Amino acid sequence: MKRDVPPYRADHVGSILRSAPLIEARSKHAAGQLSAADLKAIEDAEIKKVIAKQEEIGLRSITDGEFRRAYWHFNFLSGLDGVEMVRASQGIQFTGVQSKAEAPFVKSKLGSRQHPQIAHFEFLKANTKRTPKMTIPSPSMLHYRGGRNMIDKSAYPTLEEFYRDLGQAYKQAIQGFYAAGCRYLQLDDCSFAYLCDPAQRRMLAERGDDPDRQGEIYAGMINAALEGRPKDLVVTTHVCRGNFRSTFIASGGYEPIADLLFNKINVDGYFLEWDNDRSGGFEPLRFLPKGQDGRARPRHLKDRGTRSKGLPQAPHCRSGKIRAA
Numbered sequence: 001m002k003r004d005v006p007p008y009r010a011d012h013v014g015s016i017l018r019s020a021p022l023i024e025a026r027s028k029h030a031a032g033q034l035s036a037a038d039l040k041a042i043e044d045a046e047i048k049k050v051i052a053k054q055e056e057i058g059l060r061s062i063t064d065g066e067f068r069r070a071y072w073h074f075n076f077l078s079g080l081d082g083v084e085m086v087r088a089s090q091g092i093q094f095t096g097v098q099s100k101a102e103a104p105f106v107k108s109k110l111g112s113r114q115h116p117q118i119a120h121f122e123f124l125k126a127n128t129k130r131t132p133k134m135t136i137p138s139p140s141m142l143h144y145r146g147g148r149n150m151i152d153k154s155a156y157p158t159l160e161e162f163y164r165d166l167g168q169a170y171k172q173a174i175q176g177f178y179a180a181g182c183r184y185l186q187l188d189d190c191s192f193a194y195l196c197d198p199a200q201r202r203m204l205a206e207r208g209d210d211p212d213r214q215g216e217i218y219a220g221m222i223n224a225a226l227e228g229r230p231k232d233l234v235v236t237t238h239v240c241r242g243n244f245r246s247t248f249i250a251s252g253g254y255e256p257i258a259d260l261l262f263n264k265i266n267v268d269g270y271f272l273e274w275d276n277d278r279s280g281g282f283e284p285l286r287f288l289p290k291g292q293d294g295r296a297r298p299r300h301l302k303d304r305g306t307r308s309k310g311l312p313q314a315p316h317c318r319s320g321k322i323r324a325a
Helices: 020-030 036-056 119-127 140-144 158-178 198-206 211-226 258-263 283-287
Strands: 082-087 103-111 134-137 183-187 232-237 270-271 294-296 323-324
Touching: 020 036, 020 158, 036 119, 082 198, 103 158, 119 158, 134 323, 140 183, 140 211, 158 211, 198 211, 258 283
Parallel strands: 134 183, 183 232, 232 270
Antiparallel strands: 082 103, 270 323, 294 323
C-alpha cells in the first residue's frame, strides 16, 4: 500500500557520502585557503546535486546529505546555546580507529533560541518539491559521549537540572524547525543500541552513571522535547551502533531496550540495524504494540562495496530498517 505520509516505504536515514569537491573544499577551508563564503557556495552546489540524485531515483523524502557537517552530531550539539566544542583527552573509540580528539562541552545554561541548522533546512526545503527531511542527533548524545565531566558543575550542579533543560532546549529547536516548514524530523541516536552492549554498560557504570536507568532518562528527555508537538510533524528515530570509516563501537541485539524503545518513546517510526552479527535477530519485534505495522528490511548497506541504487554508500546507512507505521 502506498504511503502518503512519512516514513515512506522507500526511505533513508539521511547521510550521504561526501563528494570529492566537498572534501577538497573542507580541506582547503581548514587550511585557511578557502573562505567560509566560498565553502558555503560549494556546499550549496553539491547539496543541489545530491537533492537531484535523490529525486531522480524516486525517493520521496529528501535530505541535504548532511553535507554541511563535519560530524553527524557534534555540529548540531555545539549549535545549542551554552555548548561549545573543546579539545578532549581522546577521540571516540571505534573498533581499531579513533576519531579526532574534540567534544562538545556544556559551559552554561542550555537553550536554542535560533539554531543555526534551521538555515540548512530552509535551503533544503527551497530546493526540493518533495518532502524535505531534517536529521538531528537525539538529546541523549550530548550526555552519552562525555557524561558528567563534559558538563560545567557551576552551570548544572545536578544532572537532573541538565536533563530537564536539555529536553526543553530541544523542544525550542524543534519548534524552530517546524516554523521553518519542517514536517519530517529524524532523531539519530546511538545511546539505546550502546545500552545493549555489556562493554558500554560497564563504561557507564565505571564513570558513575547507572546503565539500568540511563535509557529511561534519555527516553524522558526525548518525550519532553516532543511534548505538545503539532500533529502534522512526523518524528522518527534512527538507532545504530556507531559507524566511522566502516567500523563500529557497540554490539548486541535489541532485547534489553526493545520494550522501552517501542512502547515508551513517543516517535512515529524507527530506522534500525537488523539481522547481522552485531544487531541480532528479529525476536525483539514482539514488543511492537498490537495494531502497529512493523516492517523489517534486512539490508547490508554498511558493508564495504555495497551501494543503494544510484547513491554512494553513506556513513549513516544501516543494515536494516524497521518502521512502525
